[in-house]
Amino acid sequence: MKTEFLGFELKNPVIIAAGPWNRDGKSIKKAFESGAAAAVTETIVSDTISDVCPKIAFDGMGAENIRLYSDIQVEGWKNEMQIAKSGGGVVIASITAHTPSELAYLAIKLESFGADAIEINLSSPMGESIEVFASNPECVYNMTKAVVKSIKIPVMVKLSQNTTNISEVAKAAKQAGCRAVSAINTIRCILGVDIETMKPCLSTYGGYSGVPIRPIGLASVAAVSQAVDIPVCGVGGIENFKNVLEYISLGASAVQVGTAVMLHGHKIIEKILSDLEKWSQEKNIHNVSEIRGLALKNLKSFEDIRFEPNVCDSDSGIKCDDGCIKCINSCIYSAIKKNGDDVIIEKSRCTGCGLCNFICPAAKLKLTW
Amino acid sequence: MNIKEIAKKAGVSVATVSRVLNHPENVAEETKQRIREVMEESDYTPNWFARGLNMKKTNTLGLIIPDILNPEYMEVAKGVEDVAQQMDYTILMCSCENDVEKERKYIDIFIKRRIDGIVLISSLLNDKDIEEVRKRDIPVVAIGENQELTCETAMIKIDCRNAAYMAVNHIIKNGFRDIAIIYGSTPFKENKEKLEGYISALKAEKIDINKEHIVETGNSAEDGYLAAKKLIKSPNPPRAIFASSDMLAIGIVACMRDCEVKVPEEMAVVGFDNIQMSKLIEPKLTTVDKPMHKMGVVGARLLFDIIDRKNSDESMKMPEIMLQCKLKVRKSCGHKERIGEMF
Numbered sequence: 001m002k003t004e005f006l007g008f009e010l011k012n013p014v015i016i017a018a019g020p021w022n023r024d025g026k027s028i029k030k031a032f033e034s035g036a037a038a039a040v041t042e043t044i045v046s047d048t049i050s051d052v053c054p055k056i057a058f059d060g061m062g063a064e065n066i067r068l069y070s071d072i073q074v075e076g077w078k079n080e081m082q083i084a085k086s087g088g089g090v091v092i093a094s095i096t097a098h099t100p101s102e103l104a105y106l107a108i109k110l111e112s113f114g115a116d117a118i119e120i121n122l123s124s125p126m127g128e129s130i131e132v133f134a135s136n137p138e139c140v141y142n143m144t145k146a147v148v149k150s151i152k153i154p155v156m157v158k159l160s161q162n163t164t165n166i167s168e169v170a171k172a173a174k175q176a177g178c179r180a181v182s183a184i185n186t187i188r189c190i191l192g193v194d195i196e197t198m199k200p201c202l203s204t205y206g207g208y209s210g211v212p213i214r215p216i217g218l219a220s221v222a223a224v225s226q227a228v229d230i231p232v233c234g235v236g237g238i239e240n241f242k243n244v245l246e247y248i249s250l251g252a253s254a255v256q257v258g259t260a261v262m263l264h265g266h267k268i269i270e271k272i273l274s275d276l277e278k279w280s281q282e283k284n285i286h287n288v289s290e291i292r293g294l295a296l297k298n299l300k301s302f303e304d305i306r307f308e309p310n311v312c313d314s315d316s317g318i319k320c321d322d323g324c325i326k327c328i329n330s331c332i333y334s335a336i337k338k339n340g341d342d343v344i345i346e347k348s349r350c351t352g353c354g355l356c357n358f359i360c361p362a363a364k365l366k367l368t369w
Numbered sequence: 370m371n372i373k374e375i376a377k378k379a380g381v382s383v384a385t386v387s388r389v390l391n392h393p394e395n396v397a398e399e400t401k402q403r404i405r406e407v408m409e410e411s412d413y414t415p416n417w418f419a420r421g422l423n424m425k426k427t428n429t430l431g432l433i434i435p436d437i438l439n440p441e442y443m444e445v446a447k448g449v450e451d452v453a454q455q456m457d458y459t460i461l462m463c464s465c466e467n468d469v470e471k472e473r474k475y476i477d478i479f480i481k482r483r484i485d486g487i488v489l490i491s492s493l494l495n496d497k498d499i500e501e502v503r504k505r506d507i508p509v510v511a512i513g514e515n516q517e518l519t520c521e522t523a524m525i526k527i528d529c530r531n532a533a534y535m536a537v538n539h540i541i542k543n544g545f546r547d548i549a550i551i552y553g554s555t556p557f558k559e560n561k562e563k564l565e566g567y568i569s570a571l572k573a574e575k576i577d578i579n580k581e582h583i584v585e586t587g588n589s590a591e592d593g594y595l596a597a598k599k600l601i602k603s604p605n606p607p608r609a610i611f612a613s614s615d616m617l618a619i620g621i622v623a624c625m626r627d628c629e630v631k632v633p634e635e636m637a638v639v640g641f642d643n644i645q646m647s648k649l650i651e652p653k654l655t656t657v658d659k660p661m662h663k664m665g666v667v668g669a670r671l672l673f674d675i676i677d678r679k680n681s682d683e684s685m686k687m688p689e690i691m692l693q694c695k696l697k698v699r700k701s702c703g704h705k706e707r708i709g710e711m712f
Contacts, residue, residue, distance in 0.1 A: 046670075046692075047448065047663035074670065075455045098660075098693035105667065105690050129695070130712045205711065 001280040003037075003288035005231055005254040006117050006154040006180050008090050010037035012273055013244065013288050017235055017258030018043050018094035018121065018158075020067055025083025032087035034266035035273045039084070040256065042070040043094040043121045044077055044110065046102055056262075057191045057201040062213065063259050064191035064206035066126050069096065074109050081113040092156070096121040098133075100146030107147045107155075117153050120144060120178075123160030125188035125207045134160040134185070137172035144176035154179040156233065159224065161187055166220050167227035174228045182233035182256060183220040187213055210259040211237040218250055222299060225251025239268065241275035248288055249295035310352035310367040317342035318364050327356040327365060370411045379407040390415055428458050430672065431479035431487040433472055435515075435555060437464035439588070439616065440644045441661055445490050445512055448665020456673055458485070467555050467588075469493035480505060486672045488512060488665075491556040496520040508675035512668040515556035523675060523687040525668045529559045532657045532694035533566025534573075536639050537611050539655075539696055541574050543703045545609040545637050549582035551596045551621065552613035560613045563641065567611055582607050586617070593620025601628055601636075609637035609702075615644045615656055622650060622701065633703035643697050655702035658695045667692065 003013040016022055016031040018040040031039040048071050055067040072080060077093075084091045093115035097103035107118050122143055123134035133139050140157065148155050157173040159166055161184050170181050186207025190200050217236025225232050234247030235256040247255045260268050285291055312335070321341040328336045328343075335349035336356065343364070356365045376383045381404060388396050389404045396404075407413075430453055434442040446462060453460050461484060465472040472493055479487055486508040493515055500520055502509050510523045518524075540548050550567045552560045564583070571578055581603060586596040593612060597620065600606055612618035618640030625632050632638055632652055640647060640656035647654035667690055675687075698709040 047660070047666045073451070073455065073666075075452065098695075099691045101688070101690045102667070102692055105671075105688065109670070128712070130708065 001276060001286060001288055003254050005038075005233070006090075006092075006156060008038070008116070010090065010254060012037045012276065013248065013252075013254040014269060014273060014276075015040060015090075015092070015233065015254055015256045016261060016269070017256035018119065019258045019262065021258070021261045023070060024072060025080035025086075028080075028084035028089075028091060029087035030266055031261075031269075032089040034269035036089060036257075036269050038090035038092055038116075038254075039087075040092040040094045040119050041077075041080075041084070041115075043096050043124065044072075044074065044106065045069045045096055046074065046106060048073055049127070052203075054202065057206070058210075058263070059191055059201075062189075062191070062208050062210040063262065064189050064202055064208055065186070066202050066204055066206040068124075068127050074106065077110065078113045081110070081115060085114055085116075090116045092117045092119050094119045094121050094158075096124065097143075100142050103143050104146040104150040107151050111151045111153050115153060117156060117179075118147060118151065119156045119158055119182060120147060121158045121185065123158055123162060123185040125160070125162055125186060126205065132160055132162050134158070134169060135163040137168045140169050141172040141176045144173050144178050148177035156180040156182055158185050158235075159183040159220065160185045161216055161220060167223050170224040170228045174230050178230070180231040180233060180253070181224060181228070182235050183224050184213070184217045184236050187216065209236070210263070211239060213237050214243060214246075218246060221247055221252050222250040222296060225293060225296060238272075239264075241272050241279060244272060244276055245279070245291070246295075248292050250299075251293045251296055253288055253292060309369045310354070311347055311350040311369065312336075312345045312352070312356065312365055312367060317344045319343075320362070320364060322362065324361065326359050326361065330355055330359045370413050372413075372415070375404070375407055375411060375413055378411065379404045426485050427483050429482070429484045430458050430460050430669070431475070431482075431484040432460050432462045432490070433475050433487070433492065434462065434464050434490045435467045435493070436588070440646065441614065441616070441642050441659075442490055444644065444661035445665040445668075448662040448667075449488050449512075449669040450665075451662075452666050452669035452673070465493070467493065473498060476502060480507065486510070486676050488668055488672055491515045491559075493555075506679065508672055508679065510668045510672040510675070512664050513556055514558040517558060521687045523671050524689045525664045525671070526689060526691050527559075527659060527664070527694050528691060529562035529694075530566040530569075532641070532659075532696075533563035533611070533613075534570045535566075535694075535696050536641065536657050537567050537570035538573070539698070539704075540609045540611060540637055540639055540702060541570065541576070543609075543637060543705075545703070546574075546576050547579075547582070547605070547608040548576075549579075549584065549600055549607035549610045550613070551584045551586055551593060551600075551610055551617055553586060553588040553592070553617060555588060563613045579605070579607075581605065588614065588616065590616050590620035590623070593617030594624040595620075597621040597624040598628065601625075601630060608635070609639070612638065612640050615640040615642040615647045615654060618654055618656065618701075619646060619650055622652075622654070633701050637703045638701045640701075647697075648699065652700035655699045655704065656697050658697040660692045660694070663692055 003010050015038040016036045023042045028039045049068050057064045093110040095106045123132045155178045157178045186209045189208035192201050214237025221234045231253040233254045234252035238257045239260040320343045335346045337344045376386045463475040489511045491513040512525045584596045586592040630636050640654050643656045643658040698704050
């Protein structure tokens with residue numbers, strides 16, 4: 001399934017996100033070998049920062065990292081970029097800085113080294129200030145503008161949920177002339193605390209990524225897609241082809257996968273791509289544009305949600321002898337009871353909240369009217 | 370042994386030996402190997418000066434710093450060196466001890482030694498001096514501002530006015546209103562801007578400016594010590610002091626200790642620069658984090674860009690890169706929230 005993104009025709013919509021898995025030319029080549037159409041370098045800075053360890057934590061659901069930026073100086077990226085480009089995919093250089101002129105200078109350097117595009121990262125929640133740059137539309141505008149007017153290659157801005165209104169930030173980035181935006185970056189977090197030692201998982205605030213941030217990413221991509229008409233790249237918690245399609249259906253032209261590569265290796269990209277290919281063959285869909293934003297139409301304002309007197313169907317009782325009582329425990333309205341092997345729903349008590357439909361492991365409960 | 374003798378011994382021309390040294394990619398592998406073996410046997414190293422003349426470059430940068438004893442400049446110099454090393458360049462570093470005549474003399478030496486480019490840190494040179502160097506087609510980058518320059522120069526700067534405003538505003542937010550400033554004599558322009566930032570931060574909070582609380586002094590810790598002593602002995606001593614450099618601030622903290630004035634309870638102190646020592650003294654110094662190493666790195670990088678473009682036809686606009694200063698909250702300012710220290 002092809003897509004047009006940042007002025008490139010990509011053979012598929014999967015891009016490997018910025019991160020240590022794309023730390024040098026060799027690892028980016030590996031990204032292309034897995035089939036990804038493009039890869040974003042680990043974020044490159046003017047002056048490298050000394051590394052810390054440990055720097056990554058995982059709790060079985062999401063990951064926290066305090067890994068800060070590329071440890072290869074700009075000079076070194078001249079060579080790494082050549083190696084990365086020999087892999088045949090689109091190489092996007094991720095950069096960050098603290099002033100417009102510093103950022104623009106980095107962009108000029110990376111363009112001269114052969115980067116195909118730039119992703120501006122103004123939203124890493126680690127080690128920066130309490131408010132990241134991407135919190136503030138004016139700041140994003142100034143930074144983006146400085147880069148856009150200094151280089152010829154396309155520019156994408158990575159947005160953050162660490163702001164009150166992500167759509168406003170996207171508008172500022174668009175106004176400054178960026179060709180696309182990506183959403184979302186990691187979210188500031190503390191993964192947990194060891195209550196024996198009273199030590200947080202990692203020794204400072206980190207960035208949260210992985211499956212748990214996907215719903216936030218999806219909402220952000222939808223909100224941004226509804227606010228600006230430039231292409232959007234969906235990022236956050238993608239681990240299978242369905243997630244890719246979810247992002248696309250909410251307006252994304254392409255997606256980025258990061259944490260899944262960190263947790264499962266590059267083979268997860270191969271799996272996502274082969275499943276995606278199979279799905280698109282079955283559905284006879286060959287370009288992302290055919291399905292992009294289709295789910296946005298079904299996203300309504302609260303007042304437009306039609307009132308339907310939905311309740312759980314219970315006329316005859318539902319046969320269930322699994323010994324499972326999850327639905328009964330979770331019914332906040334006490335409408336579900338068990339009678340022998342039957343699950344009985346008291347229609348007069350059921351408010352049609354819908355929770356039991358998601359709770360039932362056998363998918364036996366349904367709302368109807 | 371010289372290049373001619375090597376050529377003779379290896380049975381090749383002088384030009385071939387020269388190519389092995391300077392453009393080895395253009396020499397057949399077998400020949401290259403043979404010549405290198407002869408060089409090794411004869412313990413031959415090329416004549417560095419002769420090579421510079423011939424190649425029209427010496428792979429040397431000139432670096433002038435105002436004061437070799439000031440750790441601030443050493444961190445900038447380290448940044449310059451880190452990039453130079455990767456580019457296979459050596460640095461000739463000179464300290465001019467804040468003397469413009471000495472600085473001019475060093476520039477003259479650099480030109481005579483045919484260095485490929487010059488990095489000036491907080492230079493005292495004026496427009497005319499810099500034009501002189503540029504006329505000789507030697508690329509120059511200035512890091513930090515000391516004099517008002519109007520000529521087009523590649524430059525790395527920081528916004529001292531804004532940074533000082535931020536620092537003084539932070540002191541006010543911590544509940545202090547009698548705030549003095551002690552500033553050094555150099556870098557002249559940056560310190561003037563820090564003073565302006567101090568005044569506008571006080572004005573913004575409608576605090577009257579007390580002229581006795583504006584003190585100019587030298588640049589050493591000792592100068593800071595003495596200036597602070599004078600302030601606390603005055604009829605209306607301040608409750609907080611903003612210093613234009615960490616060296617001054619360290620002197621101020623030492624003076625308070627000797628005079629048994631508690632920092633920050635009785636006297637808050639905030640510095641500027643964030644030199645490594647500032648987190649080692651007690652109480653740890655709240656300061657403005659000046660990206661000194663980064664200034665050196667980006668400055669050197671810019672210089673190599675200009676050196677690279679020297680032989681190309683396209684004219685290059687001399688860029689100015691502004692780097693950001695950040696407030697580094699520690700203990701000496703009397704700040705109570707931990708979150709401020711985290712970021």
